[in-house]
Amino acid sequence: MQISRSQLKRVRKPSDSMTMSMHRFVYVYRLCFTQPLILTKGGTMKKAFTAGFAALAFIALMAFNAHSAGGPKQEPLPKATTIAELAERYDSERCADCHEDIYDEWENSLHARSILGTPRTAPTIITAIEKGLKLFPYSGVKSDEDVTVEHLMMCAKCHLPQLDEATDDVAREIVATIKGWQQAYRDEDWDTVEDLEETIESLNIGCMVCHQKVALIHKWADGYPQHDTVYGSMEGEHEDEEAVNMAEAPALNESIFCGQCHGLGPNMELDHPSQCATIYGSYLFSYVAHGGSESCQECHMEKSELGHDMQSYRDDTMIEMALDVKVEGRSMFWRKNKADGVLPIGIIDVSMYNKAGHVIPDG
Amino acid sequence: MTAKTKDDEVVYNDQRIYMPFPGRMGKGKEMGRGPYEKSGLLRETSLVPGKTTHETFEITFPFEDQEKDGATRRELLQDELVVAVTLWYVPFGEFDGNEVAFFEEEKVIDLKSEWIWR
Numbered sequence: 161m162q163i164s165r166s167q168l169k170r171v172r173k174p175s176d177s178m179t180m181s182m183h184r185f186v187y188v189y190r191l192c193f194t195q196p197l198i199l200t201k202g203g204t205m206k207k208a209f210t211a212g213f214a215a216l217a218f219i220a221l222m223a224f225n226a227h228s229a230g231g232p233k234q235e236p237l238p239k240a241t242t243i244a245e246l247a248e249r250y251d252s253e254r255c256a257d258c259h260e261d262i263y264d265e266w267e268n269s270l271h272a273r274s275i276l277g278t279p280r281t282a283p284t285i286i287t288a289i290e291k292g293l294k295l296f297p298y299s300g301v302k303s304d305e306d307v308t309v310e311h312l313m314m315c316a317k318c319h320l321p322q323l324d325e326a327t328d329d330v331a332r333e334i335v336a337t338i339k340g341w342q343q344a345y346r347d348e349d350w351d352t353v354e355d356l357e358e359t360i361e362s363l364n365i366g367c368m369v370c371h372q373k374v375a376l377i378h379k380w381a382d383g384y385p386q387h388d389t390v391y392g393s394m395e396g397e398h399e400d401e402e403a404v405n406m407a408e409a410p411a412l413n414e415s416i417f418c419g420q421c422h423g424l425g426p427n428m429e430l431d432h433p434s435q436c437a438t439i440y441g442s443y444l445f446s447y448v449a450h451g452g453s454e455s456c457q458e459c460h461m462e463k464s465e466l467g468h469d470m471q472s473y474r475d476d477t478m479i480e481m482a483l484d485v486k487v488e489g490r491s492m493f494w495r496k497n498k499a500d501g502v503l504p505i506g507i508i509d510v511s512m513y514n515k516a517g518h519v520i521p522d523g
Numbered sequence: 524m525t526a527k528t529k530d531d532e533v534v535y536n537d538q539r540i541y542m543p544f545p546g547r548m549g550k551g552k553e554m555g556r557g558p559y560e561k562s563g564l565l566r567e568t569s570l571v572p573g574k575t576t577h578e579t580f581e582i583t584f585p586f587e588d589q590e591k592d593g594a595t596r597r598e599l600l601q602d603e604l605v606v607a608v609t610l611w612y613v614p615f616g617e618f619d620g621n622e623v624a625f626f627e628e629e630k631v632i633d634l635k636s637e638w639i640w641r
């Protein structure tokens with residue numbers, strides 16, 4: 161006796177209590193249903209299957225619950241009123257005492273200068289204000305004084321997500337600081353350049369951005385990040401004055417974690433959707449769709465051996481890992497046609513194999 | 524891709540561009556520039572993961588048709604070319620000092636064999 165399509169659907173549909181574990185549930189189903197003809201043939205087998213299935217589903221559910229490291233949505237911390245205050249709240253140096261190697265790796269990455277960039281990002285933020293916000297009729301921005309956190313979130317959603325914990329004064333201070341830095345550059349006032357660059361660099365994607373603020377993605381299922389907890393791969397107590405607990409972030413090792421910022425495309429949740437990257441989109445719909453199975457972290461952190469020094473196109477290791485390029489050259493006398501006669505030609509064949517998990521370049 | 528003679532004279536120069544073409548504000552046919560304009564993709568020619576992209580360049584060696592004894596002979600002016608293939612990552616779309624060479628290779632191609640099709 162074969163299982164009908166309708167029966168299959170019934171079996172596959174998770175109950176309400178299992179909804180949160182649906183992905184694991186479906187996986188369990190796939191393990192069990194490799195031979196559907198046999199499974200429903202006899203009553204004993206059917207009961208055995210039901211019991212086995214329930215046990216597996218229970219284990220899966222328990223495993224899922226073990227990941228519920230978050231908690232209820234907490235009252236937000238008081239808004240930071242200055243750049244210094246916001247930088248202090250997310251200062252990674254306090255992690256360096258115990259995690260020196262990781263801190264050193266991170267310090268070399270662009271995450272450590274996510275507002276300054278290469279330094280390409282900071283000027284682009286100003287361009288977005290001058291050529292975008294100030295020219296858009298409904299943005300409400302006519303001068304720098306009109307810029308708010310909401311406006312800057314067009315960039316800060318990814319470049320400084322903690323900006324939503326700051327007042328609009330901080331948004332304006334950021335604009336003024338970047339503009340001051342640009343002016344100092346033009347004036348060749350290198351002391352001021354250095355000072356302001358340090359201020360801009362104090363705003364970054366530091367440890368507590370990834371390991372707390374954006375650590376939990378599915379908050380209704382996994383809970384909201386807690387102010388006293390640092391999220392990673394371990395659970396227990398954590399030696400820190402503020403983040404006194406460690407808990408597991410279930411998606412921290414998954415590509416979706418990076419996809420929070422590294423782009424599906426336009427950020428539709430914004431009133432004016434911005435778009436920097438589409439790289440996570442190409443990962444999903446091109447790389448995975450064609451059989452790719454490695455995660456962002458596997459290539460950018462593990463195989464590259466760069467750890468938290470996450471790099472991209474400016475890094476020799478990443479370039480080496482990105483493409484295989486072959487060039488072949490030959491030459492011949494080409495009997496083209498009567499008009500052109502025989503042409504002496506060289507032929508250069510170039511093949512480029514993209515071995516990365518995304519398109520190159522991104523944008 | 525550039526081909527030069529031994530005398531450093533450029534006889535061939537061509538390029539291919541691989542990049543996303545984001546739409547401007549997600550409407551119309553215009554490409555957007557800057558994250559405040561870019562929305563969606565009008566076109567995508569970036570190198571695709573898991574795929575090999577092939578390019579072929581045909582370079583004509585410098586030659587000259589010469590009249591001699593009432594007949595026309597096609598003579599090679601250079602029988603050797605130095606070909607440089609470079610794959611650049613150009614973050615701003617301009618060679619402004621921010622470009623990064625992903626790959627560089629030089630090949631010498633020649634036609635030193637006798638040209639029998641005269």
